[in-house]
Amino acid sequence: MSGVEQALPIEFSQAAAKRVKTLIEEEENETLKLRVFVTGGGCSGFQYGFTFAEEVNPDDMSIEREGVTLVVDPMSLQYLVGGVVDYEEGLQGARFFVNNPNATTTCGCGASFAV
Helix, strand or coil, rough: CCCCCCCCEEEEEEHHHHHHHHHHHHHHCCCCCEEEEECCCCCCCEEEEEEECCCCCCCCEEECCCEEEEEEEEEHHHCCCEEEEEEEEEEECCCCCEEEECCCCCCCCCCEEEC
């Protein structure tokens, strides 16, 4: 290896990783990983989903940060390339979200998009 770090197709923010780490510690299950996925539906055509999973499929992409893992299936990854999985807390509550440069339109809730 040349020592040059290869760019990942999607980023896992430090804020999101820290929140995942806290949630995993609360669940007392070190095998949990945050899975982000894209499904059809929502008011703009596609919507993001987040879940905790213990299993990683052979074709999933995994990103580790802060001692926790983000996994994405290949079908979802094609819609997320160049995006950032992030976490925020604000007046409207706390949430994981995707900052996705591929989304041409989004809805007001921020959970659905079109490409």
